[in-house]
Structure formats: structure tokens, C-alpha cells
Amino acid sequence: MKGHVLLITAQAPGKLYIAGEYAVVESGLPAVIVALNQFVTCTVEESTDFGSIVSRQYTENSLHWRRMGDEMVFDNRDNPFHYILSAIKITEEYARSLNQQLSVYHLRIDSDLDSEDGKKYGLGSSAAVTVATVKALCGFYRLPVTQNQIFKLAAIAHFDVQGNGSLGDIAASVYGGWIAYHSFDRQWLAERRHVLPLPELIDLEWPDLQIEQLVAPADLKLVIGWTGSPASTSKLVDKVSMVKVRDQTEYQTFVSESRNCIQRMVEGFREQNLLKIQNEVRYNRQLLHQLSDFSGVQIETPVLTKMCEVAEKFGGAAKTSGAGGGDCGIVLIDRRTDLANMLAQWKVNHIEQLSLTVHVIKEGITQLS
Known part of the structure; x- marks a missing residue:
């Protein structure tokens, strides 16, 4: 060669x-x-x-x-x-x-x-x-x-x-x-x-x-549940965008409340306050329910609902992730919580835990490998 x-x-x-x-x-x-x-x-x-x-x-x-x-x-x-x-x-x-x-x-x-x-x-x-x-x-x-x-x-x-x-x-x-x-x-x-x-x-x-x-609080643990049912983000976003004109007032309320919710959540990260972050995860789930109601788009499937309900029983704050309609749900929970019973109940309901961790990237110029 x-x-x-x-x-x-x-x-x-x-x-x-x-x-x-x-x-x-x-x-x-x-x-x-x-x-x-x-x-x-x-x-x-x-x-x-x-x-x-x-x-x-x-x-x-x-x-x-x-x-x-x-x-x-x-x-x-x-x-x-x-x-x-x-x-x-x-x-x-x-x-x-x-x-x-x-x-x-x-x-x-x-x-x-x-x-x-x-x-x-x-x-x-x-x-x-x-x-x-x-x-x-x-x-x-x-x-x-x-x-x-x-x-x-x-x-x-x-x-x-x-x-x-x-x-x-x-x-x-x-x-x-x-x-x-x-x-x-x-x-x-x-x-x-x-x-x-x-x-x-x-x-x-x-x-x-x-x-x-x-920077996430030291006591925050991210747990991911997968429903086994893939969803198309672009198609779901298309459907929701069609209601902007039809239900303009409700949509603008949703957008405004979402902004306030995320601003409070980011403050929770800055203050290293897990409880504050969890409260806003729960509120964001409510907002998505409202969006689903007035748009007619199913964001939280029955399996994702079950995933959230089980997680909440163990003190986790849970919701759909991304466009919903299937795919994953997320749980933010205190790191010291024993998750064995929660995960066992997920398994019974055909929810698979994805054993993933947060990936951090160092800033700077890309290096040639």
C-alpha cells in the first residue's frame, strides 16, 4: 500500500x-x-x-x-x-x-x-x-x-x-x-x-x-423508559402546527406557559434544586396534556401514562420526552431512591429501562483523530 x-x-x-x-x-x-x-x-x-x-x-x-x-x-x-x-x-x-x-x-x-x-x-x-x-x-x-x-x-x-x-x-x-x-x-x-x-x-x-x-444537581438521577413503539417527530410537529391558526388563543397560552415553566426549571438547575426541577417537569406534563386536548394529537400514549404513574408513586417526576406518540419517557428522581420496585412494575407493563447516562463534550476546536 x-x-x-x-x-x-x-x-x-x-x-x-x-x-x-x-x-x-x-x-x-x-x-x-x-x-x-x-x-x-x-x-x-x-x-x-x-x-x-x-x-x-x-x-x-x-x-x-x-x-x-x-x-x-x-x-x-x-x-x-x-x-x-x-x-x-x-x-x-x-x-x-x-x-x-x-x-x-x-x-x-x-x-x-x-x-x-x-x-x-x-x-x-x-x-x-x-x-x-x-x-x-x-x-x-x-x-x-x-x-x-x-x-x-x-x-x-x-x-x-x-x-x-x-x-x-x-x-x-x-x-x-x-x-x-x-x-x-x-x-x-x-x-x-x-x-x-x-x-x-x-x-x-x-x-x-x-x-x-x-449542571444537574448531584442528587438528580435521570431514568429513561422506552415503550417499544417508535413515533415520527416531523409528522407530529406538522399536526400540532396546523392548530396554531385554528386555536390561536389556546396555543399562545400554551407557548407562554411553557416559556415560564422552562425559565423556572433552568433556575432550578442554577440553584441545584432538584425539587424545583421536578415540580416544573410535572407542570410541563400538564401543559402537554392541554396541548393534546385542543390539538387532537396523542402525545402521551397509554403506555407512557402508565410509565409516569408508576414513577410518580416512587417520588419521580415523569413525562413524555420529545414529540411523544410513543418512544421514550423520562423520570427525574432522587439518586438515593431504590428503583427496583419501580423498574419491576415497568417491566410488567412492557416498559424497558434504557441504561443510558449523560454524555458531556469538552468545548473547543475539533481535533483530528
Whole structure:
């Protein structure tokens, strides 16, 4: 074998929403999100002749489509390959703007964000695959990028495919740990995306964007329950967005109360006050019930309701995580609590504990591996 073959590997963690779902899609609205120690790994290996994109997990990904007249219109938002291709396109656009010559390579994706039989846990695999691809290619092309620049490149790539959502899962995958995330103005991004050069766009301050690293109280334990039933975030967000106009007053009340709830919860983190955080988790669950009632969208399934009821009996504050409709629920509980009986009752109700821990990422320039 002649010469040195460049090989770069990058990882991005999955995430779960703790609170603030649905409201966070509005510009400037906050949510609390946590990064977890399950990862998407992206490996880029230099090639001399042809390139490839390979993923063990995504070989049999299904496509959703609908009819528009006589045309088949495909929904790309749940297909991970579209996020990978978008991440490649954006990162290479940035590389070209920095006068980097583009190469041919083999790109391999490996994910442990899904179950062994391919079911989604709801850990934000589309965001993690986007971030991992951007990070790996920035390393491959030796682009000196900060965490903020990686976030913005990945956010643009993800937004180009999904077109809705808050991009909070991108932030969790980039910054790690516990974060308070205020969503930026996506209309502003959509308008400037094709007007400003990419280097200028990612160096600008994005309106309403705020990302604050939080430190969890020492006595807080995060417990995750999985219902075994995957859900499509983009479709649920679509359904809720349709009620904004129809039930404007109720929706604005929900948004306003969600903002207040998350602000109090973030104060709980700053004060290291577990009880305060738990109270706001419970209140956020109530708000999501109200949203479900007036939107007609099932956010908390019967299994998730059971998961929460069992957790509350043992002093945990529990709710759905993310868009709901299945996937995971979260419990914030005192670390000293014996969880054996709670987990036994979960098992009887077909709720699986995911043994995940919070993943912290050190800030700074990405390092070449």
C-alpha cells in the first residue's frame, strides 16, 4: 500500500428532551435537552477512484410518500440518508469557500441509537447522523471549526431536509451534557441561506439563538423508559402546527406557559434544586396534556401514562420526552431512591429501562483523530 490513507472518525451523541417540547419550535422559546452516551459514528476514509456511503443500520430504510395530483411526493424527513447527503453538501460547500480541494472518500455510518431490530428509540438519530457527518468531514478537510460553527453547519444541513422543528437535538449532539436551548428564527435563516456566503452566515449571530450549558444537581438521577413503539417527530410537529391558526388563543397560552415553566426549571438547575426541577417537569406534563386536548394529537400514549404513574408513586417526576406518540419517557428522581420496585412494575407493563447516562463534550476546536 503506497502512502498514508487519511482516515477520520467522529461521533455525535443522541439526545432526549426533558421539557419544552412543541413550544420550542417557536423562535426564542426555550427547552431543556440532555445528550446521552449512545452515538452515531461517522468514518471518512480517503479513496483514489470512487466513493461510497455505507450504513449497517440504514440498509432497509422505508420511504413515506403521498399523492399530489398524479405525482408521488416523497417525505424525506425520516430517511437518514437524506441528512447524510445534506451534511456532505453543506460541509463541502464550506470547504470550497475556504479553498479546500474536494476529494473522493468512503463514508461509513454506524449508529447505536436504534434497537437491535432497527426500531427507533427516539434519541434524535437524524440530528446525530447530521452532526457526526459534519464533524468527520470538517476533520477530513482539516477545517478549523468551533463548536458554534459545527452547530450552525449541522443546523443548516438538517433544516434543509426537515424544514420544521427547533434544531434543539442538533444543539444537544454538538454541545453535550444538559443544555437550555432557545430556538433561533428559522424564517431568518431560510431568507439568508441562499443570499449570504456560508462562512459569513455561520459567523453571524443568529436571532434568538441561545445555548446554555446546565449542571444537574448531584442528587438528580435521570431514568429513561422506552415503550417499544417508535413515533415520527416531523409528522407530529406538522399536526400540532396546523392548530396554531385554528386555536390561536389556546396555543399562545400554551407557548407562554411553557416559556415560564422552562425559565423556572433552568433556575432550578442554577440553584441545584432538584425539587424545583421536578415540580416544573410535572407542570410541563400538564401543559402537554392541554396541548393534546385542543390539538387532537396523542402525545402521551397509554403506555407512557402508565410509565409516569408508576414513577410518580416512587417520588419521580415523569413525562413524555420529545414529540411523544410513543418512544421514550423520562423520570427525574432522587439518586438515593431504590428503583427496583419501580423498574419491576415497568417491566410488567412492557416498559424497558434504557441504561443510558449523560454524555458531556469538552468545548473547543475539533481535533483530528
